[in-house]
Amino acid sequence: EVQLVQSGAEVKKPGESLKISCKGSGYSFTTYWIAWVRQMPGKGLEWMGIIYPGDSDTRYSPSFQGQVTISADKSISTAYLQWSSLKASDTAVYYCARRSTRSWTDLDYWGQGTQVTVSS
Amino acid sequence: QSALTQPASVSGSPGQSITISCTGTSSDVGTYNLVSWYQQHPGNAPKFMIYEVTKRPSGVSNRFSGSKSGNTASLTISGLQAEDEADYYCCSYTGSSTYVVFGGGTKLTVL
Helix, strand or coil, rough: CCEEEECEEEEEEECEEEEEEEEEEEEHHHHEEEEEEECCCCEEEEHHHHHHHCCCEEEEECCCEEEEEEEEHHHCCCCEEECCCCCCHCCCEEEEEECCCCCCCEEEEEEEEEEECCCC | CCCCCCCEEECCCCCCCEEEECCCCCCCCCCCCCCEEEEEEECCCCEEEEEECCCCCCCCCCCCCEEEEEEEEEEEECCCCCHHHHEEEEEEECCCCCCCEEEEEEEEEEE
């Protein structure tokens, strides 16, 4: 069974750093891209970027380039999303999702989401 | 790249059919047959419902169907059921450095 299990909710202060994780199981982690998607409170989905764990090839949406870093450790089948200096506007639920082999828009399995709250 | 345009809300009675539109541009929806749809119930992760405009992943009810005309893709749900009440998002490939863009989402209410 394919599963993506994300790390737990985080409460941080502005300016702090954070790294959240997404662990894949039940499939070959290195041969499927993993995407990250943001959902701000009461808002829609936003595609942030994507990584291929096999060789760490990473692509970012222009809106998120320079704002976050996506990485992966294939030895432990885990992808990461990190911030070096959080802002209140980073408060959101962050989902990781597996991209199917077909196309960029096909996110066939999703993690349960990680709530990130940034507040002073 | 702007988000794709969806109606904020649609509604229908049980048993009826509804259609949710998703309007993009000639740079995304109009050029690529790479439109997907996602269903999201409150507090849950999105669920993959339609890919490549018209195709259903295994396990998705055949009451859900997709289509496209020009720059607008559509999701139709027939035989509406209470469990279909959710938010629906379209998603298109853009062929640019943006890669993928989502629609703003549509809240479906089953009356």
